[in-house]
Each structure stands twice: as structure tokens, then as C-alpha cells.
Amino acid sequence: MKTFSFIHTADRHLDSPFKGISEINEEIIDLCIEKQIDFLLIVGDIYDGSDRSLRAQLRFRDSLKRLSDAGIKAFIVHGNHDPLNGWSANLDWPKNVYIFNGKSMEKVSIEKDGEEIAQLYGISFHNREINTNLTNKFPKISQSKKALFSIGMLHCNVGTNTGHELYAPCTLQDLITRNFDYWALGHVHKKAIINGDNPLVIYPGNPQGLHPKETGARGCFLVNVDENGESTAEFIEVDSIRWFVEELSIDSLYTEQELISKVHTYIEKTRKEAKGHPSICRIILTGRSGMHSSIARKGVLDDILKDIREDEEGEKQFVWIESIEDYTNPEIDRKSLLERKDFIGDLVKLFEEFSHDENKIAELKETLDPLFTSPSGRKLLEPINDEDFLDLLKKTETVCLDKLIGGELS
Ligand SMILES: [Mn+2]
Structure with a gap:
């Protein structure tokens, strides 16, 4: 079979509250053209809300036009943030763009130079709250009849990822049993290769972090398929900020x-x-x-x-x-704490004794000994030298005082 390559991206969230960077990453479009890939997969949540702005739609359309003019196809499914029943402008989409419907799973055949190279299966979110397992709509491909590279596109929550809404929940096993070669997923914003081989199952994460909690490099996956139908996926950074x-x-x-x-x-x-x-x-x-x-x-x-x-x-x-x-705290004045006639005063005095009196230290070590010598303790704890022991005591005191008087002094 012919070799080919594609780029997989998702969750751009155009129009998100972080207005500073509101365009689709032109880097992805540049990358598609530079790498001369055959097609681009966009797996949902292109827009942040179902009432997407006209400007965001126009910019997105223009980006796809640039891709289309370069002879590169784009396939799109919609997710929970941009379901098909939301408002969208009536625009002329470039001829190389295909948008999957939200009523039923569709199968699309992809050709390269007149030869069929891959089969693409996908479905969009029709409305925001899809609580059913959409993988049931995808066929199980018989391995004996399998000839072409098959790709599934799905915006979903695999294995009830708690950081994201539980829309279109499914298990990794649901995906694997379809016998596809590649699952192009969307929804989870942190990139994750959740199955590394046969099939590759990948969340590319969002190509641009949207708020302070979305730290670190963000990008998309470039997938190369060789003449034997073997695929390799490479993460490429495309974030602008x-x-x-x-x-x-x-x-x-x-x-x-x-x-x-x-x-x-x-x-x-x-x-x-x-x-x-x-x-x-x-x-x-x-x-x-x-x-x-x-x-x-x-x-x-x-x-x-x-x-x-x-x-x-x-x-x-x-x-x-x-x-x-x-989140700072005032300095602890140990001297005045030592003079206190309450529990805190007693506690600081106790720590004071333990860190200066050799007999007391030996006594404490003996008390803790069963922790280090018991069969289960030995597996987890290394013996501690005197210096580390004193350091540990100091830290324990700080933790205790933080808990007891953290607020009192500020
Ligand atoms: Mn989503």
C-alpha cells in the first residue's frame, strides 16, 4: 500500500475567555503544508461555546481554505463544546473539508493519487450532553477481511477521566475491540497516548494552553503510516504562548x-x-x-x-x-514560643530536648525502631543517619507549628 501521513489535533476552544490568542494555530496549518501531509483530523471542541462568534468561524474557514488550496483534506467532528445544534453561520466551506454529522456514524474513504489509502469512521456531537457510549455505533472490523488502514475519530471520555465532563463515556477496551489501526480522540486537554500500539489511541491535548493550569508544551500528533500499514506518532509543539x-x-x-x-x-x-x-x-x-x-x-x-x-x-x-x-506566613519566633505555658510551649520544648539531648535522641530512635525493622517496614524505609534524623525532626516541628499556629500569627 501507499505510505501516507496525517496530523491529529483537537480542543482548540476558539472564542475561549482567554482572548489574547483567539485564532486557530496557524502553526498547525503551516506544519501540515511543510510536512506535506495527506489529511488533517480535528476531533471536536474547535469552538469554546455552542454560540460561536462569526469572526472565529471566518478565521477557521480561512485557515482551512489555505489547507485546501495546498491540496490537503480536513476532516472534522464536533464535540460537547461545539455541538452541531449550536448556532453556526452559513458559510461556504472549502471543497476539501468534510464535517461528520451527529445523527449516525459515517464511514469515509480517503484516496491518494486515485488509490484508496484509508477508511475513516466518525460521528459528531449533535447536542452538548451525550451520556451514551458512542463507540457502540462503530463497527467491529473483521481482522481477516481487513485491508485498509482504519481510523476512528471520536470526542469522548475514556475510562472516566475525572478532570473533564463525563460525555460519551467509554473504556479503552471498547475502542480496542473495534480492530481499528488508530483512534483519534478529543476532549481531554492533556496529551496522552493511552494505547501505544495496535491500535494507537491518542488524545493530542489542546494545541494551546487556555489558562494557568494548562501548563507545559502543547501541540498535535504527526502520524506516519508505512507501506506495511505500521504507524508511528510524533508529538510536535505548536503552542504560541x-x-x-x-x-x-x-x-x-x-x-x-x-x-x-x-x-x-x-x-x-x-x-x-x-x-x-x-x-x-x-x-x-x-x-x-x-x-x-x-x-x-x-x-x-x-x-x-x-x-x-x-x-x-x-x-x-x-x-x-x-x-x-x-501564601506566605510570618516567621516563627521560637524563643517566645518556648516561654509559653500551653500545649504549643510544651511541644516546642519537647522538640528542643529531642534535638539537643543525645540520650533523648537514642530513646526516640529506639521507639521508632520497629518501624524500620519490621518485615513490611524494611521494604519501604531506608535506615536514617543522625544528620537526616535531626533534619526530619526540624521539618516535623515546622509542620506541627504550621498546623497549630499558622493562622494565629498572621
Ligand atoms: Mn470536550
Whole structure:
């Protein structure tokens, strides 16, 4: 058979609240043309809402026109965010575009230079809430009669992925038993190869992170099928902006200058990590130090944010700090805690004894000994040296005090 290749993408969510990047990734269209692929599969949630804007539809149509003019076909199924019963403008779609209906599963034959190369099976969401298992609508291909590479396109939730709405639920086994060669899925925004071979079952994830929680590289899959019908899938990054969330601790920071420098260091680290992509970062400040009260002052974080953003103006590969959130706590004054005549005072005194008195340490170690020597404990725990033991005690004290007085001091 003829070799061929295709690109699989899903979940672009055009018109999503994050307006900054509201066009389909032109990178995907460029990639299709550059790699001279035979067809593009778009597996649902092209638009964020069923009432898609005319502008988003026009831009999407124009992107597909560019693809069509290059002789590349595009096949589309709709998902729960852009079901077919939502409003859509009456537009002339380019001739190489095929949109699957939402009433029944359809089979489409794909040709290359007049020769049939693959069979494509798909169905769109007619309405938003599809709670039935749509895999039942797909045929089971008899392996003996199988001649052509077969692909299933489905927007669905495999194995009840809890991070996403439970629409069109199904199991991996439901998909495997169809005897297809490739399942092009959509719906889950984090890329996942859920079956690596025979068949390949892939969620490409969204090609652009839409909010701070959608961190890391985003892209699509390029699939090559050789003359024996063997397929290989390669992830290719196409996101134009990358999201990051970072926790920075104020432990051991004493001045505003040190805090600002720490954010600058983080920005430079992120610029390197984003490998040429502009990025948007959310910073979460944690830890304890005297800086807590300064950070808590009205306007201080806003001013730091403004100052840092100004420094980024004009940077081509910018690192934009979206927000700085304050989860810091005040420094613990152990000396005054030791003088307290309550449970907290007793607890700090106890930790004080355990970390300085060798006999007490030996006593504590002996108490903990069964944990390390029991048959089940031995499998999980390594023996601890004295230094690590003291370090562990220190951390335990911090955890206890955080829980007991975390709010009391702030
Ligand atoms: Mn979806």
C-alpha cells in the first residue's frame, strides 16, 4: 500500500475567555503544508461555546481554505463544546473539508493519487450532553477481511477521566475491540497516548494552553503510516504562548530587593525553559520570613508586579507575570514560643530536648525502631543517619507549628 501521513489535533476552544490568542494555530496549518501531509483530523471542541462568534468561524474557514488550496483534506467532528445544534453561520466551506454529522456514524474513504489509502469512521456531537457510549455505533472490523488502514475519530471520555465532563463515556477496551489501526480522540486537554500500539489511541491535548493550569508544551500528533500499514506518532509543539505556575519560597529572604531579584531569576530560568515561546506565569509565594508583613502591605505586590512587567516590555520572547499570589506566613519566633505555658510551649520544648539531648535522641530512635525493622517496614524505609534524623525532626516541628499556629500569627 501507499505510505501516507496525517496530523491529529483537537480542543482548540476558539472564542475561549482567554482572548489574547483567539485564532486557530496557524502553526498547525503551516506544519501540515511543510510536512506535506495527506489529511488533517480535528476531533471536536474547535469552538469554546455552542454560540460561536462569526469572526472565529471566518478565521477557521480561512485557515482551512489555505489547507485546501495546498491540496490537503480536513476532516472534522464536533464535540460537547461545539455541538452541531449550536448556532453556526452559513458559510461556504472549502471543497476539501468534510464535517461528520451527529445523527449516525459515517464511514469515509480517503484516496491518494486515485488509490484508496484509508477508511475513516466518525460521528459528531449533535447536542452538548451525550451520556451514551458512542463507540457502540462503530463497527467491529473483521481482522481477516481487513485491508485498509482504519481510523476512528471520536470526542469522548475514556475510562472516566475525572478532570473533564463525563460525555460519551467509554473504556479503552471498547475502542480496542473495534480492530481499528488508530483512534483519534478529543476532549481531554492533556496529551496522552493511552494505547501505544495496535491500535494507537491518542488524545493530542489542546494545541494551546487556555489558562494557568494548562501548563507545559502543547501541540498535535504527526502520524506516519508505512507501506506495511505500521504507524508511528510524533508529538510536535505548536503552542504560541506557554503557561507556567511556580511556587517561590520566601524562606531566607529578608529584603524587598531579594524578593524582586528572586522573581527576576525565575523569569530568566523560565525564558530558557520555554525555548523561544513567550510565556505567562503565575507565581505563588510560600514559606516563612520577616518579609511576610511587607508582602501583606497593601499595594506592595501590585507594585512589584508592575515593576517586573515594565522590565519585560519590548521583549520578543516575553515572560509575562500574570499574578503573584501570597501564601506566605510570618516567621516563627521560637524563643517566645518556648516561654509559653500551653500545649504549643510544651511541644516546642519537647522538640528542643529531642534535638539537643543525645540520650533523648537514642530513646526516640529506639521507639521508632520497629518501624524500620519490621518485615513490611524494611521494604519501604531506608535506615536514617543522625544528620537526616535531626533534619526530619526540624521539618516535623515546622509542620506541627504550621498546623497549630499558622493562622494565629498572621
Ligand atoms: Mn470536550
